[in-house]
Amino acid sequence: xxxxxxxxxxxxxxxxxxxxxxxxxxxxxxxxxxxxxxxxxxxxxxxxxxxxxxxxxxxxxxxxxxxxxxxxxxxxxxxxxxxxxxxxxxxxxxxxxxxxxxxxxxxxxxxxxxxxxxxxxxxxxxxxxxxxxxxxxxxxxxxxxxxxxxxxxxxxxxxxxxxxxxxxxxxxxxxxxxxxxxxxxxxxxxxxxxxxxxxxxxxxxxxxxxxxxxxxxxxxxxxxxxxxxxxxxxxxxxxxxxxxxxxxxxxxxxxxxxxxxxxxxxxxxx
Numbered sequence: 117x118x119x120x121x122x123x124x125x126x127x128x129x130x131x132x133x134x135x136x137x138x139x140x141x142x143x144x145x146x147x148x149x150x151x152x153x154x155x156x157x158x159x160x161x162x163x164x165x166x167x168x169x170x171x172x173x174x175x176x177x178x179x180x181x182x183x184x185x186x187x188x189x190x191x192x193x194x195x196x197x198x199x200x201x202x203x204x205x206x207x208x209x210x211x212x213x214x215x216x217x218x219x220x221x222x223x224x225x226x227x228x229x230x231x232x233x234x235x236x237x238x239x240x241x242x243x244x245x246x247x248x249x250x251x252x253x254x255x256x257x258x259x260x261x262x263x264x265x266x267x268x269x270x271x272x273x274x275x276x277x278x279x280x281x282x283x284x285x286x287x288x289x290x291x292x293x294x295x296x297x298x299x300x301x302x303x304x305x306x307x308x309x310x311x312x313x314x315x316x317x318x319x320x321x322x323x324x325x326x327x328x329x330x331x332x333x334x335x336x337x338x339x340x341x342x343x344x345x346x347x348x349x350x351x352x353x354x355x356x357x358x359x360x361x362x363x364x365x366x367x368x369x370x371x372x373x374x375x376x377x378x379x380x381x382x383x384x385x386x
Contacts, residue, residue, distance in 0.1 A: 145353015145366030148326035151300030163240030179378030
């Protein structure tokens with residue numbers, strides 16, 4: 117019965133598109149910010165974003181999808197900034213090896229370019245090694261994917277970004293791997309409030325709009341509320357920070373599949 121349930125859930129996953137869970141998990145509790153955001157979470161969004169905001173960081177995260185134990189996800193990553201470029205590494209594991217699993221290892225590099233008319237641009241690229249295992253009926257397969265992005269930093273409070281995922285449109289036999297293009301921004305509307313927006317357009321599906329507002333309730337606590345996607349999903353997040361260390365919780369409410377919950381621990385040296 118357990119495996120039957122797993123296969124049913126697998127078909128649901130494939131119907132919503134490979135790697136959707138990874139995209140949403142990276143935007144922890146927000147659902148928006150893949151293109152315009154910067155810092156550690158750019159390891160899973162616009163690669164140009166790791167060029168700003170953090171000198172060193174490390175993160176470990178976990179998420180359970182829809183209350184099904186076989187569909188948990190584990191994420192670790194970190195980045196380091198130097199004079200030449202900022203470099204980041206990430207690893208994601210999702211699923212159950214007996215039913216369906218994804219392993220993604222990514223290497224990201226980004227560099228700021230000279231300021232132009234008061235705007236600070238940055239370029240970034242990511243190479244992802246993706247290994248997928250589905251014993252029945254497809255078996256296992258792996259490939260390398262390439263992502264690229266551009267960020268424009270207008271000030272310490274505002275940025276926009278353009279992001280392309282799987283730019284070479286690499287495919288695996290038996291699996292769907294979408295290319296996706298995204299445009300978005302991040303804006304600190306006040307010292308205590310940040311707004312995010314993303315328009316994400318897969319190569320074989322209608323575009324999806326994501327919106328989010330993050331509010332600092334105190335010096336140590338921020339909450340996030342987001343909405344977006346197709347079908348429309350709701351995102352909730354809470355982050356507690358003390359000096360360089362932070363812990364957080366995030367959830368995604370799917371109208372058909374239920375709620376996903378996750379937690380993270382993050383260290384950032386700015």
